Amino acid sequence: MTLIFGLITGTLFGVFLQQAEAIRFERQVGAMRLVDMTIVKYMLTTIVVGSIGIYLLRDLGMVEFAPRAFSLGLQVVGGLLFGIGWAIIGYCPGTSIGALAEGRVGVIWPILGMLLGGIIFAFLYPAVQTYIAPIGAFGRLSVADLLGVSHWVVIAFLAVAAGALFRFFEKKGL
Amino acid sequence: MKFETHHKPYIFGALSGLLLTLSVAVAGQFFGTSTTFPRAASGLVQLLGVDMSQIEFYTVGNGSNTLASFPNWQLLFVIGIGVGAFISSRLSGTFKVEKLPPMWVSRFGDSTRTRVAFSLVGGSLAMIGARMAGGCPSGHGVSGVSQLGLSSLLALAMFFVGGIVTARVLYKGGAA
Numbered sequence: 001m002t003l004i005f006g007l008i009t010g011t012l013f014g015v016f017l018q019q020a021e022a023i024r025f026e027r028q029v030g031a032m033r034l035v036d037m038t039i040v041k042y043m044l045t046t047i048v049v050g051s052i053g054i055y056l057l058r059d060l061g062m063v064e065f066a067p068r069a070f071s072l073g074l075q076v077v078g079g080l081l082f083g084i085g086w087a088i089i090g091y092c093p094g095t096s097i098g099a100l101a102e103g104r105v106g107v108i109w110p111i112l113g114m115l116l117g118g119i120i121f122a123f124l125y126p127a128v129q130t131y132i133a134p135i136g137a138f139g140r141l142s143v144a145d146l147l148g149v150s151h152w153v154v155i156a157f158l159a160v161a162a163g164a165l166f167r168f169f170e171k172k173g174l
Numbered sequence: 175m176k177f178e179t180h181h182k183p184y185i186f187g188a189l190s191g192l193l194l195t196l197s198v199a200v201a202g203q204f205f206g207t208s209t210t211f212p213r214a215a216s217g218l219v220q221l222l223g224v225d226m227s228q229i230e231f232y233t234v235g236n237g238s239n240t241l242a243s244f245p246n247w248q249l250l251f252v253i254g255i256g257v258g259a260f261i262s263s264r265l266s267g268t269f270k271v272e273k274l275p276p277m278w279v280s281r282f283g284d285s286t287r288t289r290v291a292f293s294l295v296g297g298s299l300a301m302i303g304a305r306m307a308g309g310c311p312s313g314h315g316v317s318g319v320s321q322l323g324l325s326s327l328l329a330l331a332m333f334f335v336g337g338i339v340t341a342r343v344l345y346k347g348g349a350a
Contacts, residue, residue, distance in 0.1 A: 008254065038183050046191045087344060
């Protein structure tokens with residue numbers, strides 16, 4: 001059943017990503033060149049709606065979750081490396097599969113690169129765990145925990161900030 | 175229903191947020207895609223007859239980074255993205271066979287060899303970075319930031335910092 005849910009959820013996500021054009025090379029690199037904010041609009045809207053949804057579920061006692069563990073070293077070094085690679089290939093892992101499915105066959109090279117990276121990472125893993133992971137490691141921390149406020153305050157701030165950004169993007173035609 | 179093109183990212187973004195909520199409620203699963211790549215890659219290495227089963231990365235979490243974890247929710251989710259994008263592009267007439275992205279060609283030319291070289295280096299960096307950071311734009315960006323995770327917020331910010339600086343260097347800041 002879990003597998004069927006995965007397939008259905010993925011299929012719907014694929015339709016939404018394709019309709020929003022978030023899987024296009026031009027949209028992804030366009031965002032990084034600061035000329036086309038399509039993927040930022042898409043992502044931020046997903047995050048605002050998603051955060052309201054999942055925290056509502058949690059407050060109703062229907063689900064439990066904890067954010068991924070925080071490590072300054074892992075997220076800064078890993079995040080920057082990802083960003084550099086992302087700008088070069090113009091796709092991220094999920095969107096690459098969608099791009100292939102809408103006929104952008106050139107994405108096969110970045111996909112091969114990412115598979116290669118998966119193998120390289122296996123060899124780097126022990127060193128990463130030993131030297132980078134302990135730098136500024138604080139466990140599963142949410143922004144609300146850190147600030148000592150209700151998660152709804154953070155979500156409200158997120159929604160207002162996203163709204164202001166959207167207005168700015170639309171005004172500038174980005 | 176007819177809506178303007180510039181509303182699309184908001185409408186489909188909101189639908190994706192609802193989908194995430196439903197997925198968490200029904201299946202207990204948050205979105206994520208990047209771990210599927212090292213898992214699949216471990217299978218390719220096995221096919222070549224190389225035994226890497228003793229490497230620490232493949233022994234942690236009872237082999238959760240290896241092919242042994244297939245089939246799982248995330249693999250089907252990733253396959254689903256392909257199925258959905260195919261159906262959607264076919265039905266909307268946006269399916270197009272394209273060898274290289276036009277924006278890439280206008281900057282770097284149409285040499286396949288150049289694109290392959292950049293793709294292998296860039297793809298490797300992206301996947302090493304994603305696995306190091308603990309997620310990609312779907313796992314950290316969408317799922318993690320929705321949980322208001324400090325780690326995910328930092329990772330997402332770094333994705334864009336690295337991406338914007340690199341794009342500026344690669345495309346010399348010029349407009350499309």
